[in-house]
Amino acid sequence: MPNDIPEPQAVTTPINRSAIFIVATLADGEEHAATARAWCADVAALVRSVGKRVPSGNLSCVVGFSSGAWDTLFGAPRPAQLHPFREFGPSERRAIATPGDILLHIRADQMDLCFELATQLITRLGESVQVVDEVHGFRYFDLRSMVGFVDGTENPTGREAIDFTMIGDEDPEFVSGSYVLAQKYLHDMTGWNALSVETQERIIGRTKLSDIELDDAVKPTSSHSSLTTLVENGQEVKILRDNMPFGRPGSGEFGTYFIGYARSPDPIEKMLENMFVGRPPGNYDRLLDFSHAATGGLFFVPSAPLLEALADRDPQAANTADDASPNVPADLPTSAEPAHEGSLNIGSLKGTSQYE
Ligand code: HEM
Numbered sequence: 001m002p003n004d005i006p007e008p009q010a011v012t013t014p015i016n017r018s019a020i021f022i023v024a025t026l027a028d029g030e031e032h033a034a035t036a037r038a039w040c041a042d043v044a045a046l047v048r049s050v051g052k053r054v055p056s057g058n059l060s061c062v063v064g065f066s067s068g069a070w071d072t073l074f075g076a077p078r079p080a081q082l083h084p085f086r087e088f089g090p091s092e093r094r095a096i097a098t099p100g101d102i103l104l105h106i107r108a109d110q111m112d113l114c115f116e117l118a119t120q121l122i123t124r125l126g127e128s129v130q131v132v133d134e135v136h137g138f139r140y141f142d143l144r145s146m147v148g149f150v151d152g153t154e155n156p157t158g159r160e161a162i163d164f165t166m167i168g169d170e171d172p173e174f175v176s177g178s179y180v181l182a183q184k185y186l187h188d189m190t191g192w193n194a195l196s197v198e199t200q201e202r203i204i205g206r207t208k209l210s211d212i213e214l215d216d217a218v219k220p221t222s223s224h225s226s227l228t229t230l231v232e233n234g235q236e237v238k239i240l241r242d243n244m245p246f247g248r249p250g251s252g253e254f255g256t257y258f259i260g261y262a263r264s265p266d267p268i269e270k271m272l273e274n275m276f277v278g279r280p281p282g283n284y285d286r287l288l289d290f291s292h293a294a295t296g297g298l299f300f301v302p303s304a305p306l307l308e309a310l311a312d313r314d315p316q317a318a319n320t321a322d323d324a325s326p327n328v329p330a331d332l333p334t335s336a337e338p339a340h341e342g343s344l345n346i347g348s349l350k351g352t353s354q355y356e
Pocket residue numbers: 145146147149150151152153154155183185204206224225226228229239241243256258260268269271272287291
């Protein structure tokens with residue numbers, strides 16, 4: 001990555017074995033907002049402190065903020081496409097919005113590292129936040145999702161992963177930031193396991209054991225793989241997912257924590273619409289007959305230097321400033337120079353009709 005482009009947070013990390021997902025709401029009051037702001041400058045140091053003890057553990061952490069939290073904590077300027085989670089689908093099959101101001105996505109190859117970092121980060125926030133959801137996810141055999149299919153195969157990698165997830169010149173003050181959509185799904189595993197493998201394969205759109213995409217001649221248009229494939233101007237638009245299975249067999253809880261990163265919320269929301277409403281409407285994702293979304297949140301992930309600099313933001317001053325640039329660290333690009341040559345610029349597209 002060229003030197004003049006801010007370092008992103010650890011969005012495009014290699015696959016890890018363990019993850020902790022924490023969603024917290026902010027307590028009311030300026031003293032709590034000040035604590036949360038100051039914490040932004042501590043995150044990277046805490047990741048270093050915990051992670052350096054086991055270098056092979058590949059510990060990382062991504063921090064995201066909801067639309068409401070951004071306004072409370074940081075004011076203007078704000079990420080161009082940050083908005084509250086948009087719900088999709090009929091009442092019996094709905095992608096619901098649930099409370100959440102701060103998202104922590106902690107990953108490592110061993111759970112003790114995730115656990116220690118989560119403890120350190122949450123302890124620092126103290127009473128300034130209330131954790132409303134915490135999920136400890138594990139990698140299941142050969143990258144299987146809870147429903148038994150390999151998950152993540154069609155993720156973009158390398159340069160493509162960066163182009164699809166990092167904001168470029170479409171929002172110059174937030175270069176190298178990302179949007180992340182998180183949902184906790186709970187599965188009816190008894191119902192799912194009662195289906196034949198062939199039926200499950202038509203629902204997912206891939207073979208179960210060998211993870212090969214079904215031929216278009218037999219793959220239903222309602223398959224998960226079809227409905228989450230977006231094509232814009234003849235080119236596929238991808239997102240970067242890092243779903244994790246989780247659960248408590250003794251309580252009958254079997255889940256998938258869905259987490260998807262992109263440089264705009266648009267493609268992730270379009271996928272959700274296709275899954276929950278259907279493409280065309282009614283031709284919805286049958287995986288949802290056996291899975292329901294228990295949570296939903298959309299968050300903005302600032303670049304690593306911006307996360308640190310946010311500690312010094314004064315939301316009141318920022319809201320009244322003529323020029324927003326004083327809130328942006330001097331080393332972040334503020335011009336409209338292209339930051340990602342060859343990118344698809346999907347962040348500049350609005351509405352829901354741009355995908356085939
Ligand atoms: C119940 C939760 C979910 C489960 C268990 C699940 C599982 C899977 C599996 C097994 C695959 C096939 C392998 C792969 O390419 O990764 C897949 C593909 C995919 N999923 Fe999901 N998924 C879930 C939710 C979602 C949601 C909410 C979205 C987007 C909003 C999504 C987007 C995608 C995309 C983009 C692909 C790749 C499609 C392709 O290019 O063929 N998934 N998912």
